[in-house]
Amino acid sequence: NAGVTQTPKFRVLKTGQSMTLLCAQDMNHEYMYWYRQDPGMGLRLIHYSVGEGTTAKGEVPDGYNVSRLKKQNFLLGLESAAPSQTSVYFCASSPSPGTSFRYNEQFFGPGTRLTVL
Amino acid sequence: AQTVTQSQPEMSVQEAETVTLSCTYDTSESDYYLFWYKQPPSRQMILVIRQEAYKQQNATENRFSVNFQKAAKSFSLKISDSQLGDAAMYFCAYSSAGSGTYKYIFGTGTRLKVLA
Numbered sequence: 065n066a067g068v069t070q071t072p073k074f075r076v077l078k079t080g081q082s083m084t085l086l087c088a089q090d091m092n093h094e095y096m097y098w099y100r101q102d103p104g105m106g107l108r109l110i111h112y113s114v115g116e117g118t119t120a121k122g123e124v125p126d127g128y129n130v131s132r133l134k135k136q137n138f139l140l141g142l143e144s145a146a147p148s149q150t151s152v153y154f155c156a157s158s159p160s161p162g163t164s165f166r167y168n169e170q171f172f173g174p175g176t177r178l179t180v181l
Numbered sequence: 182a183q184t185v186t187q188s189q190p191e192m193s194v195q196e197a198e199t200v201t202l203s204c205t206y207d208t209s210e211s212d213y214y215l216f217w218y219k220q221p222p223s224r225q226m227i228l229v230i231r232q233e234a235y236k237q238q239n240a241t242e243n244r245f246s247v248n249f250q251k252a253a254k255s256f257s258l259k260i261s262d263s264q265l266g267d268a269a270m271y272f273c274a275y276s277s278a279g280s281g282t283y284k285y286i287f288g289t290g291t292r293l294k295v296l297a
Contacts (some may be wrong), residue, residue, distance in 0.1 A: 095283060104190075106272060106287035114282055122284065154226065158283055168214045168276055168283045172226035 066090055068173035070155050076179045077145045085140040085176050087155030094160035096138040097122075097170065098130060100151040107154060113138055114160075145180045152177050183208045185275050187288035194263045195296050201248075202258045202291045204273030212278040215249070215256045216285070220270040229271070232256065234278070260293075268295045 071086045087096065094115050099107040109122030113132040127149060129141045138157075142149060156170040184207045194200035206215070217229040232240045232249050239247050244264075248257045260267055273288040 097284065099285075099287075104289055106185075106187075106289045107285070108287070109284055112282060112284060120282070152224065156226075156285075161281075168278065169216075169228060169231065170283070170285060175224045 068155055068157055068171050070153075070173040070176050072176060073174065074177050076181065077142075078181050079146060081145050082141070082143050083145065083178075084142075085153055085155075085178075087138045087140070087157075087173060089136055089155075089157040089171070091157060091159070091171065092135070093157035093171070094135070095158040096132065097156045097158075098128075098138065098140045099154045099156065100124065101154060101175070102151050110140065110153075145178075147180045150178060150180045183210070183275055183277065183286050185273055185286050185288040187273055187291050189291045190289070191292045191294070193294045193296055194260070196263055196265060198263055199259060199261045200263055200293065202260075202271050202273075202293065204256045204258070204288055206254050206256065206273075206275050206286075208254070208275065208277075210277055210279060214276045214278060215247075216274040216276070217245070217247070217256075217258045218272045218274060219267075220272065220290075221266075221268070226272075230258065263295050265295050265297060268293055 068089045097112040098110040101107045111130040116135040119130045131139045153176045155173040158170045186205045213234045215232045219227045230242045244261045270290045274285040
């Protein structure tokens with residue numbers, strides 16, 4: 065049981081390049097989330113999904129797109145990277161209500177450090 | 182909109198001593214959850230303790246306990262018998278129970294240093 069995994073762990077991009085971050089979970093969780101962590105600002109929600117095929121915007125969605133084609137995967141895309149997107153990105157997942165007494169607890173991946181030059 | 186405030190960017194504690202990290206939040210909701218997460222240098226987010234708002238009893242997990250004051254909207258974390266391994270960033274988080282999405286709102290974090 066690997067929990068939540070993120071690929072890649074580190075990446076350096078040039079301004080204008082695109083990339084996709086992959087999040088995978090093997091806990092059969094319905095809910096998945098993407099956060100970014102910046103110094104002095106905590107973690108902020110980018111996008112989230114409450115089930116396969118659904119996505120919704122969080123607090124800071126501009127410049128990012130997401131897809132949830134399979135229940136276990138949640139992809140975060142940067143179409144044209146900007147230096148302001150330099151950050152550490154975290155994926156998390158959570159069971160839905162009624163499935164577990166821990167349904168409101170989020171389980172986090174190890175993070176991806178992205179640098180945009 | 183809900184907000185979470187951690188007013189202590191950094192705290193220090195002597196090994197074996199007790200330290201309290203503060204967290205305040207603002208909400209108009211009555212049903213919600215509060216969490217403390219630890220982030221060591223490895224970056225991994227680790228759940229330390231959680232509190233359901235409808236429970237009056239303060240949550241405890243071994244050396245970690247909370248002081249939950251619902252009326253004051255305060256949720257502080259007390260670490261007893263501090264150990265070198267407790268050194269980390271600590272984040273307070275809020276999650277609405279009624280939204281159906283269980284999104285977290287995080288505070289800005291408190292860096293805890295443990296002095297030998």
